[in-house]
Amino acid sequence: MKAAILTVGTEILFGEITNTNTVYLSRRLNDIGIDVMYHYTVGDNPQRLAEMIETSLRDCDIVITTGGLGPTQDDMTKEIACQVMGDHLVMHDDILEFIKNRMLSYKAVMTENNVKQALLPSRCRVFYNDAGTAPGFALARPWNGSESDTAEADRMQWIACLPGPPKEMTRMFERSAMPWLEELTEGCLFYKEIRTFGIGESDLETKLLPVINGQTDPTIATYAKDGECSVRVASKRKTREEAETAVCEMIKRVEEYVGEFIYSTEGEDYPSVVGNKLMSSNLTISAAESCTGGLFGAALTDIPGISSVFDRSLVTYSNQAKVDELGVRLETLEKYGAVSEQTALEMAEGVRQKAGTDIGISVTGIAGPDGGTDEKPVGLVYIGLSLGEKCGGRCLCRKIDRRLKDRQRNRRHAVLSMFDMIYRNI
Amino acid sequence: MKAAILTVGTEILFGEITNTNTVYLSRRLNDIGIDVMYHYTVGDNPQRLAEMIETSLRDCDIVITTGGLGPTQDDMTKEIACQVMGDHLVMHDDILEFIKNRMLSYKAVMTENNVKQALLPSRCRVFYNDAGTAPGFALARPWNGSESDTAEADRMQWIACLPGPPKEMTRMFERSAMPWLEELTEGCLFYKEIRTFGIGESDLETKLLPVINGQTDPTIATYAKDGECSVRVASKRKTREEAETAVCEMIKRVEEYVGEFIYSTEGEDYPSVVGNKLMSSNLTISAAESCTGGLFGAALTDIPGISSVFDRSLVTYSNQAKVDELGVRLETLEKYGAVSEQTALEMAEGVRQKAGTDIGISVTGIAGPDGGTDEKPVGLVYIGLSLGEKCGGRCLCRKIDRRLKDRQRNRRHAVLSMFDMIYRNI
Numbered sequence: 001m002k003a004a005i006l007t008v009g010t011e012i013l014f015g016e017i018t019n020t021n022t023v024y025l026s027r028r029l030n031d032i033g034i035d036v037m038y039h040y041t042v043g044d045n046p047q048r049l050a051e052m053i054e055t056s057l058r059d060c061d062i063v064i065t066t067g068g069l070g071p072t073q074d075d076m077t078k079e080i081a082c083q084v085m086g087d088h089l090v091m092h093d094d095i096l097e098f099i100k101n102r103m104l105s106y107k108a109v110m111t112e113n114n115v116k117q118a119l120l121p122s123r124c125r126v127f128y129n130d131a132g133t134a135p136g137f138a139l140a141r142p143w144n145g146s147e148s149d150t151a152e153a154d155r156m157q158w159i160a161c162l163p164g165p166p167k168e169m170t171r172m173f174e175r176s177a178m179p180w181l182e183e184l185t186e187g188c189l190f191y192k193e194i195r196t197f198g199i200g201e202s203d204l205e206t207k208l209l210p211v212i213n214g215q216t217d218p219t220i221a222t223y224a225k226d227g228e229c230s231v232r233v234a235s236k237r238k239t240r241e242e243a244e245t246a247v248c249e250m251i252k253r254v255e256e257y258v259g260e261f262i263y264s265t266e267g268e269d270y271p272s273v274v275g276n277k278l279m280s281s282n283l284t285i286s287a288a289e290s291c292t293g294g295l296f297g298a299a300l301t302d303i304p305g306i307s308s309v310f311d312r313s314l315v316t317y318s319n320q321a322k323v324d325e326l327g328v329r330l331e332t333l334e335k336y337g338a339v340s341e342q343t344a345l346e347m348a349e350g351v352r353q354k355a356g357t358d359i360g361i362s363v364t365g366i367a368g369p370d371g372g373t374d375e376k377p378v379g380l381v382y383i384g385l386s387l388g389e390k391c392g393g394r395c396l397c398r399k400i401d402r403r404l405k406d407r408q409r410n411r412r413h414a415v416l417s418m419f420d421m422i423y424r425n426i
Numbered sequence: 427m428k429a430a431i432l433t434v435g436t437e438i439l440f441g442e443i444t445n446t447n448t449v450y451l452s453r454r455l456n457d458i459g460i461d462v463m464y465h466y467t468v469g470d471n472p473q474r475l476a477e478m479i480e481t482s483l484r485d486c487d488i489v490i491t492t493g494g495l496g497p498t499q500d501d502m503t504k505e506i507a508c509q510v511m512g513d514h515l516v517m518h519d520d521i522l523e524f525i526k527n528r529m530l531s532y533k534a535v536m537t538e539n540n541v542k543q544a545l546l547p548s549r550c551r552v553f554y555n556d557a558g559t560a561p562g563f564a565l566a567r568p569w570n571g572s573e574s575d576t577a578e579a580d581r582m583q584w585i586a587c588l589p590g591p592p593k594e595m596t597r598m599f600e601r602s603a604m605p606w607l608e609e610l611t612e613g614c615l616f617y618k619e620i621r622t623f624g625i626g627e628s629d630l631e632t633k634l635l636p637v638i639n640g641q642t643d644p645t646i647a648t649y650a651k652d653g654e655c656s657v658r659v660a661s662k663r664k665t666r667e668e669a670e671t672a673v674c675e676m677i678k679r680v681e682e683y684v685g686e687f688i689y690s691t692e693g694e695d696y697p698s699v700v701g702n703k704l705m706s707s708n709l710t711i712s713a714a715e716s717c718t719g720g721l722f723g724a725a726l727t728d729i730p731g732i733s734s735v736f737d738r739s740l741v742t743y744s745n746q747a748k749v750d751e752l753g754v755r756l757e758t759l760e761k762y763g764a765v766s767e768q769t770a771l772e773m774a775e776g777v778r779q780k781a782g783t784d785i786g787i788s789v790t791g792i793a794g795p796d797g798g799t800d801e802k803p804v805g806l807v808y809i810g811l812s813l814g815e816k817c818g819g820r821c822l823c824r825k826i827d828r829r830l831k832d833r834q835r836n837r838r839h840a841v842l843s844m845f846d847m848i849y850r851n852i
Contacts, residue, residue: 013462015452016649019445022467026441036439037474039467041448048463055481223442287741293727294720297741301719304795304833312747314740315713315723321738321781325751355747369730407730 001034001185004056008068008077009164010043021066021162021169028173031219031234032181032189034062044074053084053159057144061157062184064177067164069134071113078137081159082121085141089119092135095126099133127160127176132168136161138180158184182236190243191234193267194254197420201229207257211250218250227413230267231258263423270419275303278310278359283390283426286355287313287418288326288347288362290338291381295415296363311355316347326350326362339364341382341397348384349395359426360386361418365400367410379404381414383421391426427460427611430482434494434503435590436469447492447588447595454599457645457660458607458615460488470500479510479585483570487583488610490603493590495560497539504563507585508547511567515545518561521552525559553586553602558594562587564606584610608662616669617660619693620680623846627655633683637676644676653839656693657684689849696845701729704736704785709816709852712781713739713844714752714773714788716764717807721841722789737781742773752776752788765790767808767823774810775821785852786812787844791826793836805830807840809847817852 005025011017019041026036037060042048049068056063068077082088096118103110120126120137127136143155160177162169182188196204201224205212208231212220218235231254235246251265264273278285287296297313300306314325319338322328327350328343336342344362352360365381372378379402386395398421404410431451437443445467452462463486468474475494482489494503508514522544529536543560546552553562569581586603588595608614622630627650631638634657638646644661657680661672677691690699704711713722723739726732740751745764748754753776754769762768770788778786791807798804805828812821824847830836 007465013452013465014456014647015449015454015462016647018449019465023441023444026439028441030440036441037469038478039433039439039445039465041465043463052464221440221442289720289723291727292724293736294715294723294739294741297715297720297743298718298724301717301741301743302834302837307743310719311744312740312742312751313720314738314751315720315727316738317723317727317733318737324780325738325740354750408728411728 001062002037002060003029003034003062003064004038004040004060005036006052006056006063006065007039007041008044008049008065009041010074012041012067013043020166021164024166024170025064025066025173028178029064029181031191031232031236032178032185032187033236034181034185044068044076046076046080049076049080050084053080057084057157057159061143062160063158064160064162066162066169069117069136069161069163071111071117071134077161078120081139081161085121085139085159087121087123087139090122092118092120092126095120095135098128098135102133125180127162127172127180129163129168130171130175132163132165134163134168136163136172136176138177185236187236187238188240188243189234189236190240190247191232192247192251192265194231194233194251194262195264195267195269196229196231196258196261197263197270197416199229199258199261200224204229204231204258204261208254211253211257218246220250220254227409227416228270263420270416270423271299272303274419274422275300275306277423277426279305279308281426282309283359284309284311284355284357285359285361285422286311286351286357288351288360289313289315290317290322290347290363291365291367292363292411292414292418293317295411296361296418299415299419311357312351314351322347326354337376339366339376339380339382341384341399344382344384344397345386345395346384348386352386352388358388358390359422360384361422362386363414363418365410365414367407367414369405369407377401377403379410381410381417383414383417385421385425387425396421396425427488428463428486429455429460429488429490430464430466430486431455431462432478432482432489432491433465433467434470434475434491435467436500438467438493439469446592447590450592450596451490451492451599453658454604455490455607456647457617457658457662458604458611458613459662460607460611470494470502472502472506475502475506476510479506483510483583483585487569488586489584490586490588492588492595495543495562495587495589497537497543497560503587504546507565507587511547511565511585513547513549513565516548518544518546518552521546521561524554524561528559551606553588553598553606555589555594556597556601558589558591560589560594562589562598562602564603611662613662613664614666614669615660615662616666616673617658618673618677618691620657620659620677620688621690621693621695622655622657622684622687623689623696623842625655625684625687626650630655630657630684630687634680637679637683644672646676646680653835653842654696689846696842696849697725698729700845700848701726701732703849703852705731705734707852708735709785710735710737710781710783711785711787711848712737712777712783714777714786715739715741716743716748716773716789717791717793718789718837718840718844719743721837722787722844725841725845737783738777740777748773752780763802765792765802765806765808767810767825770808770810770823771812771821772810774812778812778814784814784816785848787848789840789844791836791840793833793840795831795833803827803829805836807836807843809840809843811847811851813851822847822851
């Protein structure tokens, strides 16, 4: 099956908004084995919108639109969809009731415009909106592409119209549009995202070649983002259980090849994985940061409830702060420098002792873009880990030497390495 | 003038990459008064690419493509552009020389594929690539839209082909494509971005209505992003000087209406504005963070060289840490709670005294989504500011009560408020 994704909205053409809906829909359609052939964006203009739907349906089975379902004059996707697909709008009483209740829960007044939102094509499949008022829908017509032959007389093609706000769109897609697509494609889809750290995308792909090659279901795709790589494993089978079993079996195979780099097979990010592990094991933690400036603490405290195990992070940017706050010895700083294994270890040990936590983690490095020397180049980072008795009572240090000038990437990588260091040692 | 933006690349259709190029180009074309009518994305398929270029040129004067200029088999934008525009590829010796030098500087071997990159349409305008090897170009043909009349016999239409990697694309656009578009549209473009904090987008727009209404040049557009709003002022005039003068005069008018919310008229973000102000005034700073978990220090240390004024940030998540590290009094915590004006002030004063800096800033609040009470709801944040003698020797506190459950947005807003608090008081 072939699909086009059509975004409706002048604000997208102005560049006011990044089109994240299209990325989301592309992935989900690919997951289920539907080939995305085109992305289109048009403004709130009836003629161009109608043309684009027709263009999409020339060689696609499905066109999915986002946007233009709101209650204002600009919003015309429903009308144009009817025009192209040969249908007309009628009042759907159940939807009207739904919208009334929704407005009531918002404590908002029901306007004439809201009533209009209950007008939908007469023979459509309705998608309820859990996060807003505008319902979506899917509507079919017989295939009328120019290349259709007699054998295709029964073939249908569809338009599915979803709202523009990403929160509403994704919820409606997952709860209503996806089950409809699963019916259409006669299969159930299940996927998981494996997250890795410490391996590049091309390396990962090479190591996984024996698994990827010739593999049609489950599909395996690698993605690189923000210094990490993830592997998406998706399967489409007759039942959800079969698809889930196939995905889980494939994940086991992936683990055989690259298990040492995996930290989650449930799509969680590193701060969540480590934070949850600390909370469930009731291990307390404190941090001493230099080059990351607070990014580690910021990432960890993104997790609600982390206050039960996270005590403090001391961002000691100056040498004086390292001495004052962490008890790093002046002679260590003088002899080895602030960016050294010795300083990292004293920082980790210092903060753990001071805070009385089970774990102390530290980082010191040269984030760049300037400030490096031949001996200590930009990108050099040391991570110290001090483990109290409950965790085996030892101190470790990891050296990272990436020779990369990019300050942001060096800092982000250092933070991920801190989480990795904790994850691999507790 | 009307334009379409055409993205070439199967990886976009797979949803592997977010299409940021299109957002960028849309804004820049709007700046210069070119109406963007369509966004299209197609895969690396010659027939569909040719069709999409033809579709774009049916009612647009310009189609700008990104992607498909690389050295591999997949890359076919040049060939297809020639086919549609009625030209053929020839070897450009100056480009060949340029690519050779580029490869030399990369210490990379020049391959047959790299040689092919010097093949460009015979009558194109070449755009050099400062950040990669693939050159871009612009190519014209007589207007052949179906609606053209005799008066339009001389009218031309264009394709401009730019590389896909955003870094290469944006540089090439600014240095080569923009001057070409300025020639085409017979004008020079100048724009500035005004950044504000503490006002919502609809409020901002309402306050600016007297300036925006009926305004055609300079154009004024508001954008909301990450808890802030910015105002983009763009002018297109005969010379760059005229455009710059018009923009600067308009900025003065904008300042009359919303000056109190503006912190930059040069498009800089708040951490940079505050960081640079601290560095140029040689004012040292330390911070005490609670609910932001390190985000303030992380934002400030994103600025290279900030170590000359930033000493430390103490992320005191637990009450014990607030007592240990900042000398907050137990009775203050017991009587007023950790989230209170009194605690915020003691935190700011405590860290400033301890670090011996000119400025001490603190934050304590309930980021959510849970943990609020009727008296102290989620979203309640106090920011403390302690100023040493050099800054007038006083202490201030700001209370923020947003009643918002979103943890990330509350944290981000708290950090921006800290920068705002410093900016407005030094």
